[in-house]
Amino acid sequence: MAELKHYFTVVENRSGVWIGEDEIAYLSDQSGVTQVWKLSLSDKKPQQLTFYTERIWRLCAAGNHEDLIFTTDLGGNEQEQIYLLRKGAQEAVDLTRDGSSRFYMGGTDRTVSTLYYACNQRSKASFDICRMDIESGETKIVLENHDNYNLPASVSPDGRYMLYNKLKGMSDNRMYIVNMETGETRDLNPQGGYAQYESTAWKSDSSGFYVTNDEEDEFLHISYYDVAKGSLRDVYRTGWDVSALALSRDDRYLALVVNNDGYGELKILDTKSGGFLETPRPPKGFIYTYAGMEWSPVGHKLLFSFSSGRRPTGLWVLDLEADSLYAVTDSAVSGIAPEEMAEPELGEFHSFDGLRVPYWLYRAPGKEPGPGPVVLEIHGGPEGQEFPMYSPLIQYLVGQGFSVVAPNIRGSVGYGKKYHHLDDVEKRLDSVHDVACLVEHLIDAGIAAPGRIAVMGASYGGYMTLASITNYPDLWAAAIDTVGMSDLETFLENTAEYRRAHRESEYGSLAEHREVLRRVSPIHKVDRIVAPLMVIHGANDPRVPVSEADQIVESLEKRGVPVKYLRYEDEGHGLSKLKNKLDCYPQAAQFLKEHLM
Numbered sequence: 124m125a126e127l128k129h130y131f132t133v134v135e136n137r138s139g140v141w142i143g144e145d146e147i148a149y150l151s152d153q154s155g156v157t158q159v160w161k162l163s164l165s166d167k168k169p170q171q172l173t174f175y176t177e178r179i180w181r182l183c184a185a186g187n188h189e190d191l192i193f194t195t196d197l198g199g200n201e202q203e204q205i206y207l208l209r210k211g212a213q214e215a216v217d218l219t220r221d222g223s224s225r226f227y228m229g230g231t232d233r234t235v236s237t238l239y240y241a242c243n244q245r246s247k248a249s250f251d252i253c254r255m256d257i258e259s260g261e262t263k264i265v266l267e268n269h270d271n272y273n274l275p276a277s278v279s280p281d282g283r284y285m286l287y288n289k290l291k292g293m294s295d296n297r298m299y300i301v302n303m304e305t306g307e308t309r310d311l312n313p314q315g316g317y318a319q320y321e322s323t324a325w326k327s328d329s330s331g332f333y334v335t336n337d338e339e340d341e342f343l344h345i346s347y348y349d350v351a352k353g354s355l356r357d358v359y360r361t362g363w364d365v366s367a368l369a370l371s372r373d374d375r376y377l378a379l380v381v382n383n384d385g386y387g388e389l390k391i392l393d394t395k396s397g398g399f400l401e402t403p404r405p406p407k408g409f410i411y412t413y414a415g416m417e418w419s420p421v422g423h424k425l426l427f428s429f430s431s432g433r434r435p436t437g438l439w440v441l442d443l444e445a446d447s448l449y450a451v452t453d454s455a456v457s458g459i460a461p462e463e464m465a466e467p468e469l470g471e472f473h474s475f476d477g478l479r480v481p482y483w484l485y486r487a488p489g490k491e492p493g494p495g496p497v498v499l500e501i502h503g504g505p506e507g508q509e510f511p512m513y514s515p516l517i518q519y520l521v522g523q524g525f526s527v528v529a530p531n532i533r534g535s536v537g538y539g540k541k542y543h544h545l546d547d548v549e550k551r552l553d554s555v556h557d558v559a560c561l562v563e564h565l566i567d568a569g570i571a572a573p574g575r576i577a578v579m580g581a582s583y584g585g586y587m588t589l590a591s592i593t594n595y596p597d598l599w600a601a602a603i604d605t606v607g608m609s610d611l612e613t614f615l616e617n618t619a620e621y622r623r624a625h626r627e628s629e630y631g632s633l634a635e636h637r638e639v640l641r642r643v644s645p646i647h648k649v650d651r652i653v654a655p656l657m658v659i660h661g662a663n664d665p666r667v668p669v670s671e672a673d674q675i676v677e678s679l680e681k682r683g684v685p686v687k688y689l690r691y692e693d694e695g696h697g698l699s700k701l702k703n704k705l706d707c708y709p710q711a712a713q714f715l716k717e718h719l720m
Contacts, residue, residue, distance in 0.1 A: 125522055127712060129458035130515035131704050135436040136452040137414040137428040140191070141373055142210070148172065148191055149438055149453070150182050150414075155701035159193055159208070164440070164451055172208060173215060178699045186233040186282065189422050191215075192643075200663045200697020201619075202224060205240060206259065207257065218255065225250075225621075229275030230256070232282030239278050239285050239303060248620045250274065256304055260453030265306050265534055271624045272296075276320075279329040280305075284350070286323055286332070290625050294319045294506065294536075294543055298334065300350070312338060312355055317540075319343070322412070323372035324377065333358060333377060335365050341539035359392065364537055367412035371423055376400070376443065377424050378418070380410045382537050384469065384481060385510050386411070389427070389441070402441060403448035409510040409594060426451075430512035432466040432485065439555040455656045461487050463522040467529070468512045472564035473559045474533070478545070481538075482530035482561065483509055484570070485521050494572035496719040499558065500529045501591075505546065505629065508537040516708055523712065525719070526570060532557040548631040551643040552594065555587065559595045575719045577654075579603035579711075581697055582667060584648075586611070588687055589645035589675065592654050599654040601718035603711055606660050606667050606696050609675035610646040612637060617668040649678045655685040657714050659707060661694030669701055687714060690708050 133345070139149040148161040154171060157178040162169045173179060175195055180203050182193045189210040194203035208215040219226045222242060229239035238257055238643075241250040245264065250273040252266040265285075266273075272290035276298060279285075285303055288296040298320035301308040310335070311320065311348030318338040321404045325332040331350050335343040344360040345368065359379070361367065367380040375395060381388040391400040408431025410416075416427040423443035430436040430452075437454035441447075467483035474480050498520055502509045509529040517527045531537065532554045534546030546554040558578065565571035577600055580588045585607015592602045608614040611630050615623055623633075633641045643645055656679065659671035669690065679686040689710065691703050698704050 125459040125463055125519075127515075127519050127709050128705055129456075130519045130522075131461075131701065131708065133456050133513075133515060134452075134454060135430075135513070136438050136454065137411055137436050138182050138427065139414075139426045139438045139451075140417055141419050141426060142184055142189055142191065144419065147426060147438070148182065148184070149452070150179055152701070156699065159191065159681070162451070167451065167453075169452070170372075178668070181228060182620045183228065183230060184417075185235045186231040186280070187235050190231075190235050190514075190553060191204070192228055192231065192238070194226065197222060198693045199661050199699060201665045201695055203227070205238065206239040207238075208234075218257065220598060223437070224354045225470045227274050229285050229287075232278075233280065235342040236284060239275065239282070240638075241273055241275050241277060241287065243621055250621065252285060252301055252303075265303055266301050271613065271621050274433075277323045277325060279332075280327055281329040282404035283329060286334075288320065291628070294521065294540060295628065296320060298323075298336070300348075303512060312336075314668050319504045324368040326370065326374050333368050333370060335368060335372070337364075337540060339362055341541065345377075347500050367410070367416055369416035369418055369425065369427075370394075371418040372420055374425055376418070378416055378427075378441075380412050380416070382412075382508075385483070385508065385531070385537065387429075387510075391425075391441075391443070400443070402443065403446065405439060405441075406431060406434070407511070408432070408434060409512040411512075417609065419548075423479060430510075432511055432513060432518075433461070433464045435513040459518075459522070464488075464518050465521045465527075472561055476553075478533060478557075480527050480530060480532055480557055480561065481564075483511055484526065484528055485517050486526040486570075487521050487524070490526075492569065494566070494569050494575075495526060496524065496575040497526045497528060497571035497577075498715060498716075498719070499556065499561065499576070499578045500527055501580035502529065502535070503580065503584045503586035504536070504553070504663060505583040505587075506535045506536045506543065507583070508535050514712070519708070519712060520715065521654075523716065525715065528561070528565060528570075530557070530561055532561075545637075547629060549639050550638060551630070551639075552590070555590045555594050558587065558591050559598060576598055577601040577603070577719055578717055579605070580607065581605035582607065585667070586645070590643070590706075593645045593648035593651045596651045596653050601655050601657075601715060603657045603659065603714065604672075605658075606664055607671065608644075608667050609671045610644045612640040612644060612647075613674070614667060614671055615640070617670060618663045622666065646678065649675065650682065652679060652684055653688075655714070655718055657687045657689070659698075660691070661696060661698070662690060662692045663695045666696045 224244040234696040276286040343364040411428035414428040465485040
C-alpha cells in the first residue's frame with residue numbers, strides 16, 4: 124500500500140507558455156515548491172529556471188515570446204511582486220520591489236520595454252491601472268480607481284490597450300478597455316446588466332478580441348469586440364459555460380473549452396469557415412482553464428494543462444498539422460498501484476426543494492459494494508466548482524479504504540447564474556441543507572454507513588465544514604476545517620481591505636446584514652459541536668485571517684470538545700510547501716482513521 128508521501132510528491136505541471144518554436148516554460152512543483160521550469164519538445168528534458176523558497180503564483184510570456192514575467196510573494200501573504208526573467212539570464216529582476224503592496228501583471232509590449240499591471244500601491248483598498256518603463260523603472264498611473272478590484276485581463280499585441288475586470292461582486296465583473304497611452308476607458312457593454320466577463324483572446328493586429336461573457340444568458344458564451352466600432356457581437360453559445368479561449372497567431376483557429384457538467388471539452392473553431400474541426404480529443408477529465416491555453420508562435424500547436432482523477436496535472440499539446448495529441452511533461456504516478464486510485468463517477472441527488480445537485484464519487488476500483496466510511500469534501504469559493512481532477516489527499520484516502528464525495532452544492536459556478544446565486548446572503552444556510560440532504564442520499568444509496576461520515580473543506584469549504592457540524596451536528600463522526608471562516612462578521616472586518624466589498628456581495632454587507640451574518644456564522648452555534656474537529660491554518664493568510672481559526676479553537680477548548688489545531692507560521696491561504704504538506708496531511712489522514720474506521 125502506497126504511503127501518503129507518494130501521493131504528495133507526484134509532480135504537477137501547469138501554466139505552460141511558448142518561449143520559442145519548440146520550447147516551453149511552465150510552473151512545476153518538482154522541487155517541492157512551485158517554480159518556473161522549461162523544456163524543449165524535442166528532448167523533453169526539464170530544466171529549473173527559478174530557485175525561490177516561496178511559490179511562483181503566475182507566469183506568462185513577455186511580448187517578445189522569449190522572456191518571462193512571473194509573480195511571487197513572501198510566506199503566503201499574497202503581496203505578489205512582478206519579476207522579469209530575460210532569455211538566457213541566470214536570475215530574474217524584481218521590477219516592483221514593494222512587499223507592502225500587491226501587483227497583478229498584465230503583460231508587456233513586443234519590445235519588452237514597457238510593463239503593464241495593476242496594483243494597490245497608492246491605496247490598499249483599490250487597484251490602479253499602471254505602466255512601467257522597464258529600463259528606468261519609472262512608473263505611471265494610467266487610470267486611478269477607487270472601487271476595489273480592478274484586475275488585468277490581457278494586453279493587446281501592440282501594447283496600446285489593456286482589458287481589465289472591475290469586480291463589483293460575484294459574477295458581476297464588468298470588463299473595460301483602457302488606452303494605455305491616453306487613459307481613455309470604455310465599458311465593453313455600457314448598457315449591459317448583471318453579468319461577468321472572463322477569458323479573452325486578441326487578434327494579432329489588435330483590432331479586436333474574443334471574450335467570454337454571460338450577458339443576457341445563464342451561461343458564459345463567446346462574443347467578439349471590434350475596437351474601432353466599440354461593439355460586441357455573438358460568436359458561439361452552448362448550454363454550458365465556455366471557460367477558456369486561445370486564438371492562433373494567424374487568427375485562424377479559436378480554441379475553447381466547454382465546461383460540460385465539470386468535464387472539459389476542447390473544441391477548435393475555424394474562424395474562416397465558422398465550423399468546428401474534427402481533432403483528437405483529450406481523455407475524459409478536466410482542462411485546467413485557470414492555467415490558460417496558448418498556441419505556438421509557428422504552426423498550430425495548442426499547449427494546455429490537463430488532469431483527471433488518476434492523472435496529475437500535466438502539459439499536453441494538440442498539433443493540428445500532425446493531427447496528434449500528446450503529453451509533453453511526465454506526470455507519472457510512482458509507487459502507487461493503479462488499483463489504489465479512483466477515477467471519479469458523476470452522480471446527483473435532489474435536495475430539500477427538489478434542486479438537482481451534482482457530485483463526484485471517488486471510491487477504490489473493484490471495491491465491494493456496500494456502505495462504508497465516507498468523507499465529504501466541500502470546495503472553496505464559494506463561487507468554485509469541483510472538477511474530476513487529481514487530488515493527492517483524496518486519492519490517498521481512497522487508498523486507505525475511504526470513499527470521498529465532492530459535491531457542487533448550490534452556489535457553485537458552472538451550472539448557470541440562477542444556480543450560482545441560490546445561496547446569497549440570507550439563503551446561505553440552504554447550501555448547508557444541501558450537504559445534509561447529500562448525507563441522507565449517500566446512506567439511502569448504500570454508499571455511506573451512518574456514524575462513519577466526516578466533512579472537510581478549505582476556505583469557504585472550511586466555513587461549510589463548520590456550518591455543517593453546527594447546524595446538523597448528529598450527522599458527523601469528524602470534521603477538518605482548513606483556512607475556513609468561523610464568523611462571517613469578523614471575517615469581513617479583518618480580511619484584506621481590497622477584498623471586503625467584493626465578498627460582501629456574496630455574504631452580505633457589514634452595513635446592512637450584520638444580523639444575517641451572525642445567524643449563519645458557526646461561532647454563534649459552537650455549543651452544538653459534538654464531532655471531533657481538526658483546524659488547519661496559515662499564520663500569514665490575508666484572505667481568511669488566522670484569527671478565524673484561533674477563535675473557534677479557543678471556544679471549543681473552553682468547552683472541552685476535542686479539537687486539534689495545526690498552525691503554520693510560513694503559510695498563507697492554504698499549504699504551498701511540501702514540508703508542511705508532509706507534516707499536516709499524515710495527521711489529517713490519521714485523524715479521519717481514528718474516528719471513521
